[in-house]
Amino acid sequence: MLIRINGAHVLDPGNIDEKKDIIIKDHLVEAILDPDENITKTDIKIIDAKGMIVVPGLIDIHVHLREPGYEYKETIETGLSAAVRGGFTAVCSMPNTHPVNDNSQVTKFIISRANELGLSKVYPAGAITQGSMGDRLAKINDMKQAGIVAVTDDGNPVEDSNMMRRVLGYCKGLKLPVFVHAEELSVANGGSMNEGPSAKSLGLKGIPNAAESIMVVRDIALSKLIDAPVHFCHVSTKESVQAIRQAKKRGAKVTCETAPHYFTLTDEDVKDYNTNFKMNPPLRSKEDRQAIIQGLIDGTIDMIASDHAPHSISDKDVGFDKAAFGIVGLETSLSLSLKLVHDGLLTMEELVNKMAKQPAKLIGINRDIKPGSMADLTIIDPDVSYKINPELFKSKSKNTPFFGFKVKGKPFLTMVNGKIVYQTDENLNKKRDDKDE
Numbered sequence: 001m002l003i004r005i006n007g008a009h010v011l012d013p014g015n016i017d018e019k020k021d022i023i024i025k026d027h028l029v030e031a032i033l034d035p036d037e038n039i040t041k042t043d044i045k046i047i048d049a050k051g052m053i054v055v056p057g058l059i060d061i062h063v064h065l066r067e068p069g070y071e072y073k074e075t076i077e078t079g080l081s082a083a084v085r086g087g088f089t090a091v092c093s094m095p096n097t098h099p100v101n102d103n104s105q106v107t108k109f110i111i112s113r114a115n116e117l118g119l120s121k122v123y124p125a126g127a128i129t130q131g132s133m134g135d136r137l138a139k140i141n142d143m144k145q146a147g148i149v150a151v152t153d154d155g156n157p158v159e160d161s162n163m164m165r166r167v168l169g170y171c172k173g174l175k176l177p178v179f180v181h182a183e184e185l186s187v188a189n190g191g192s193m194n195e196g197p198s199a200k201s202l203g204l205k206g207i208p209n210a211a212e213s214i215m216v217v218r219d220i221a222l223s224k225l226i227d228a229p230v231h232f233c234h235v236s237t238k239e240s241v242q243a244i245r246q247a248k249k250r251g252a253k254v255t256c257e258t259a260p261h262y263f264t265l266t267d268e269d270v271k272d273y274n275t276n277f278k279m280n281p282p283l284r285s286k287e288d289r290q291a292i293i294q295g296l297i298d299g300t301i302d303m304i305a306s307d308h309a310p311h312s313i314s315d316k317d318v319g320f321d322k323a324a325f326g327i328v329g330l331e332t333s334l335s336l337s338l339k340l341v342h343d344g345l346l347t348m349e350e351l352v353n354k355m356a357k358q359p360a361k362l363i364g365i366n367r368d369i370k371p372g373s374m375a376d377l378t379i380i381d382p383d384v385s386y387k388i389n390p391e392l393f394k395s396k397s398k399n400t401p402f403f404g405f406k407v408k409g410k411p412f413l414t415m416v417n418g419k420i421v422y423q424t425d426e427n428l429n430k431k432r433d434d435k436d437e
């Protein structure tokens with residue numbers, strides 16, 4: 001059977017930006033037609049996508065799937081169900097599971113479980129060091145043979161600078177990107193939110209911007225020293241943005257991501273000790289938020305990732321200083337990011353670059369809409385308004401600060417390998433402004 005996506009605007013930056021119909025056969029994009037062009041086949045499923053935008057399948061480069069080991073927070077199945085509901089056709093899974101993905105056995109388990117499910121694709125990141133403890137290198141080459149696309153000790157920094165130098169050099173040879181969780185632990189000093197007036201008035205211990213930017217500056221220096229690429233995760237401070245902007249101007253091989261909460265919220269939103277506003281790095285000041293937005297606009301920040309970090313109620317329903325760091329993000333990331341487009345800060349093309357093309361480039365996969373390319377597609381309904389309702393999340397965890405948040409635009413349909421893996425209820429009235437999903 002063929003599938004025809006009818007009447008949509010197709011946007012694949014650098015390739016297509018016009019009204020086209022797309023024919024999908026088996027796993028692949030078979031043809032791209034003018035809207036009035038007929039084909040003679042009879043057995044065709046039509047997807048009416050008028051008013052919608054078809055883009056290359058979105059990729060979330062920073063996701064915690066929690067399985068193996070923390071299935072009470074999220075399983076690969078619930079995480080990938082959340083991913084496709086969020087419009088993501090692929091995710092890069094962080095290795096801080098239990099056991100840690102620091103060997104090929106765990107890598108193979110994650111990939112085979114994802115393949116069984118046939119939802120979003122998973123591209124695992126392996127640990128840099130054994131158990132992400134920072135002491136001894138993990139079996140990176142074995143994991144690469146098994147399918148990892150990057151390495152990171154995310155959740156922990158690589159504290160030893162010489163270890164980081166070795167890893168950058170080794171992974172340069174393997175052509176494997178290194179994702180940096182930039183945190184100087186002695187400066188972070190056990191804080192639980194951003195250091196500043198808000199932390200002071202709440203009586204909470206603060207984490208200064210320098211805890212992040214010290215490591216960003218260090219790893220830029222190491223990357224320069226051995227001419228090896230480096231990627232910074234979840235950039236949150238103005239100093240980090242400045243350092244990365246300067247490094248890029250000097251031709252350093254640096255890329256970075258930020259997460260929607262850093263351009264949407266600030267530490268002033270942390271109220272009533274609500275632990276759904278606690279993540280690492282923490283929500284920063286208004287000035288930092290502006291710097292993140294500026295970094296997205298001028299291209300210093302290459303991509304947007306959710307840092308989806310599901311936690312159970314028991315992990316969060318404790319004192320703010322004791323609660324786990326992290327929020328879920330797969331099912332809110334696109335809508336929150338579309339606000340940048342609706343506000344005229346980014347073009348739709350720039351957003352697609354940051355949520356599909358650049359992440360694909362980083363992990364070395366193809367993301368084009370062309371005849372013969374894999375039919376991994378996201379169809380976006382750009383204009384529908386709704387309020388975020390965590391009760392509807394497919395994720396096992398509901399730890400979001402965006403409860404009841406008004407947003408505009410959401411995924412309409414997600415297609416992976418030519419198969420529809422998610423579609424919104426087509427009968428919903430498109431003019432249901434301000435109603436729940």
Ligand SMILES: [Zn+2]
Nearest residue numbers: 154155181233
């Ligand atoms: Zn991290």
